Amino acid sequence: xxxxxxxxxxxxxxxxxxxxxxxxxxxxxxxxxxxxxxxxxxxxxxxxxxxxxxxxxxxxxxxxxxxxxxxxxxxxxxxxxxxxxxxxxxxxxxxxxxxxxxxxxxxxxxxxxxxxxxxxxxxxxxxxxxxxxxxxxxxxxxxxxxxxxxxxxxxxxxxxxxxxxxxxxxxxxxxxxxxxxxxxxxxxxxxxxxxxxxxxxxxxxxxxxxxxxxxxxxxxxxxxxxxxxxxxxxxxxxxxxxxxxxxxxx
Numbered sequence: 001x002x003x004x005x006x007x008x009x010x011x012x013x014x015x016x017x018x019x020x021x022x023x024x025x026x027x028x029x030x031x032x033x034x035x036x037x038x039x040x041x042x043x044x045x046x047x048x049x050x051x052x053x054x055x056x057x058x059x060x061x062x063x064x065x066x067x068x069x070x071x072x073x074x075x076x077x078x079x080x081x082x083x084x085x086x087x088x089x090x091x092x093x094x095x096x097x098x099x100x101x102x103x104x105x106x107x108x109x110x111x112x113x114x115x116x117x118x119x120x121x122x123x124x125x126x127x128x129x130x131x132x133x134x135x136x137x138x139x140x141x142x143x144x145x146x147x148x149x150x151x152x153x154x155x156x157x158x159x160x161x162x163x164x165x166x167x168x169x170x171x172x173x174x175x176x177x178x179x180x181x182x183x184x185x186x187x188x189x190x191x192x193x194x195x196x197x198x199x200x201x202x203x204x205x206x207x208x209x210x211x212x213x214x215x216x217x218x219x220x221x222x223x224x225x226x227x228x229x230x231x232x233x234x235x236x237x238x239x240x241x242x243x244x245x246x247x248x249x250x
Contacts, residue, residue, distance in 0.1 A: 034050060038107070039123065040123060041123045041124075042116070042119035042120065043111075044108070044109025046102070047106045048074075048100040048101075049098075050099075051083055051087045051097045053094055054094030054095075056094075057134065058135070058249070059095050061096070061098070061137040062121070062137070062138045062148075063079050063083055063086070063140065063141075063144070064138075064145070064148045065101070065105070065143075066141050068101075069112060070143075074099040074106065077229070078230055078237070081235075081238055082139060082168060082238070082241060085239075085241045086137065086139075086242075095137065096131075096132060098124055098127065100124050102120050103117060108120075118147055121138070121148055122157060122160075125138065125151070125157075125162075135162070136160060136163065137162075137163060137166070137245065137249075139168065141168040142168070143171070145167035145170045149181070149184065149187065153183045162189050163249060164190050164191075164192070165190065166194065168194050168195070168237070169194075169199055170210065172201065181213065181214070182213070184213060184214035185213060190248055192218075193210070193211045193214075194223070194237065194241060195222060195226075196227050196228060197226065198225060198226060200227060202228070204222060221244070
């Protein structure tokens with residue numbers, strides 16, 4: 001559902017804010033037009049931004065942001081750069097990419113829960129399916145990766161055509177909370193675990209164990225020298241993400 005206040009802009013952001021000064025359609029390979037709108041979520045409207053895809057795009061993509069209580073939102077730098085790898089024709093994919101704010105973040109209605117946000121992910125997937133009728137790539141960074149994986153493991157996700165799952169900086173333990181990924185043993189959608197080898201919230205040994213316990217097909221990539229936020233290593237992250245997807249989805 002798109003609200004009557006939906007707008008079309010051109011995204012000129014380079015990792016910080018969004019400049020909405022330009023209006024119209026972007027040139028392929030440069031800035032691509034975006035739409036800002038509200039989509040219907042389980043507990044109210046969710047603030048969303050769609051980066052338009054290239055003509056003839058074969059897949060639509062969803063990106064989920066990190067923990068809102070830590071300041072995470074759809075404009076997060078890692079999420080933005082992952083979007084560019086999925087959306088920009090220069091990376092060879094050209095997908096339409098949807099980003100949204102979880103309940104209680106930004107202009108999204110509702111209150112943070114920590115578990116029920118899987119319903120927000122499913123609502124966003126439904127919007128993409130209704131809008132494009134294309135197979136989906138579902139990705140998330142940190143908390144967003146947890147919610148994306150959990151959402152795609154739920155029985156009510158079964159009718160959606162998800163071709164690839166990507167978990168960027170998937171946490172294993174944060175501030176005393178240990179994440180349980182036993183459900184991955186039954187999740188047969190192709191999965192990419194992409195993290196820095198110096199991730200402070202997921203030591204390489206622990207993430208290796210998570211990946212090893214997950215159902216095939218799966219792939220684990222560590223970016224050398226990168227921390228949880230891929231500081232100074234955003235381009236290698238993009239290269240690994242786009243490379244895996246192009247190999248998986250030729």
